[in-house]
Amino acid sequence: MIVSRIEARPDEDTVAAGPLVGRLLDGLPPEAVLTDPDVTASYAHDMASFCPAGAPAVVVLPRTVEQVQHVMRTATALRVPVVPQGARTGLSGAANATDGCIVLSLTRMDAILEINPVDRVAVVEPGVVNAALSRAAGEHGLSYPPDPSSWETCTIGGNIGTASGGLCCVKYGVTAEYVLGLDVVLADGRLMSTGRRTAKGVAGYDLTRLFVGSEGSLGIVVRAILALRPRPPRQLVLAAEFASGAAACDAVCRIMAGGHVPSLLELMDRTTVRAVNDMARMGLPESTEALLLAAFDTTDPAADLAALGALCEAAGATGVVPAEDAAESELLLQARRLSLVALEAVKGTTMIDDVCVPRSRLGELLDGVERIAEKYRLTIGVVAHAGDGNTHPTVCFDARDPEESRRARDSFDEIMALGLELGGTITGEHGVGVLKKEWLAREIGPVGMEMQRAVKQAFDPLNLLNPGKLF
Template sequence: MTDLIELLREGLPEEAVLTDPDVTGAYANDMASFCEAGAPAVVVLPRTVEQVQHVCRTATALRVPIVPQGARTGLSGAANASDGCVVLSLVKMDRILEINPVDRIAVVEPGVINATLSRAVMEKGLYYPPDPSSWEQCTIGGNIGTASGGLCCVKYGVTAEYVLGLDVVLADGRLLKTGRRTAKGVAGYDLTRLFVGSEGSLGIVVRAVLALKPAPLEQLVLAAEFPSTASACDAICRIMERGHAPSLLELMDRTSVRAVNAMGNMGLPESTEALLMAAFDTPDPAPDLAAVAELCTAAGATEVVPAEDAAESDMLLQARRMTLPALEAVKGVTMIDDVCVPRSRLAEMIDGTAAIATKYGLTIGVVAHAGDGNTHPTVCFDPADPDESRRARESFDAIMALGLELGGTITGEHGVGVLKREWLARELGPVGVEMQRGIKQVFDPLGLLNPGKLF
């Protein structure tokens, strides 16, 4: 490792090469539970593309694995270190290089925080829609690596739909440019989309051209209480079937509602079995909210309450964003699934998860991006209790099996990483895995980029 450190320092500032085990150990893993992590040999924090290229050339020459990282807010172990690797942290590459209101694009480095970009473009009357729950901490590079989503996906789509072009440093240090700055373009294979969701296993994203939207109007939120998840999911199906385009359509089960109240005294109705939030950002949202209220009532809602203003809407959305930390507070640790199923099977997914919770004697809360069928079953457990930890892991697997049985996918937005590696093979099948391994071989023939992830 001495040669590795010395060679890295030839092309990096002294402060950008971290070797103290007490420091490097803090970069060993992301926020996922039950994911093995190794001890990195070194952590590097480059600030330029040339420095990233130097790191990759050095690691390739010495055959040392490279693990790219952003803010490590991921939930699948995709940013976990492997023993003896170079952790390549991109958080110092945090510049917004351009915001172009005419072309409606932003050009950014990978370490830019999602919320920072969102606020910067909003000042120019523009909007970057992908908004993961961790948007105040997560980076654009990490969002690209995991193809992340968020609360507004039902209307505006996920990260993949906003990445127009990329600059990517390959494992051997070469710089690849993909995509375009134009609104349209079909020249050659779509390598840009290939890198989105690749979890750093094909190359290191060092610059991104992102599409922007005109800034939407303030949205108003409606909250509807339901006596069962089935009736709430019936309302969701009615809303989508009738052609409504809410800017947000989120579902919280009873366990999630109670956890949020316990943490933040939010005053959500604890008697409800499911709380549905729908929002519209149209010039006049009142007719849309009224129509959705009528559909919710027809589906069996016991109470429907539209927010009176933006402040009330923000309070409801804050309650939704609090769900994951609130569930974590129940036992101290959680395993967060993100199974996505067809909207028509959403009730089966949520009720099936409740049955799994009963079977394994665990608290499992479910929140969902209901408009696109993306559920987040969150298993609460005590890691100091071996039996409870075992049951948590088994329940997690049962939830993923249920998702596949219902025609869904093992991950809607969190990625595969280490946590779902076995399940990716089950979803893709042997031919699918063979083709994906072939793609990996083309871009990373030595297998140095984020080894042990995905496959």
């Protein structure tokens, strides 16, 4: 039998009286402890601003492992919940504060401790920005492939917490495949090391993978050993226009069945293309129903793009335009990276789904999303990592309109249900957080939930770490 989880609720009188802040200051410098309500409120939520969030009692910004340990020992002594945060670029409310919590922001732990070209590893602190690591690795002729759309601002710790992906997943895989080892501060303040820095290693349970995607609910990552790869040649991008989403998805199936390994295979529907043009004046073709972006970073990318372009034409592409150089390629990639920001500008708020389906069912998902948009009278743009079936149907709505907000939530749930019906998952890379708690149980079932809770109980018996997330 699983022991019932203890709900961590700070004693309001205790916190109000000041012992929490005082004890934190025993091991933290004053500038690392923020109590001004106007300041702490700015740490209340991630990019999913419509998800519920509480008011933190205090925000702490440690710089060392020992300071993180002190925070967790204090939290355990006073039974105060702790919400770990990175750059708060998440999209599921996983970093949202709870009332009376300690927000533990790791952004000041931002050192790249080592880059080893022989072992092909990087050792980094959690606050390192993804793009900063990529550039530092590049100076050694190496690359760190995972590249979420927010790579210029998101942190490695956040990427690990949500097991994030990115545009290059179709060839290079996701964050979980690059995390070799971790140093983790547990709920009671103990420091644990997992994994290795060797190319191989199967000693014991794979606790490293357990922490990847745990959304800060099992421990605080304070150091990571990451695998690096040789830096590939500069990629070239191709844009293919299609008269329907089904035709674009047919092209994706032909490309993958043909054994091609593009470094990128992304899809933007008509709504997304127009939103990007409206916001950034990119000059993308608005006559298209679906725009497919493909890239190769091989020694002869032009030849590979030509072969891929022929498959697109066979699937019914109305136009196939390869980029002539790196500058044109980067422009197309920038358009793709702007997609979610552009869709948010349509109505002011977006609810971003993260449904991943088998590639062979991608067309069915797109058709289903279109029907759902019509049913709920909403604008829903779809951008997708088409090469791995990971779609981001993005519901645009006015959060000030209660009735429209209700329709947005209903459409969001219906899209997740559709994804499960097609043999998919409710989240490919954004995580569960607050937004998808109800759906996790539907996907993994009662036995799966029992085991998930058992793991949580083993690592965090007082339920202090990010309570209320995942389940």
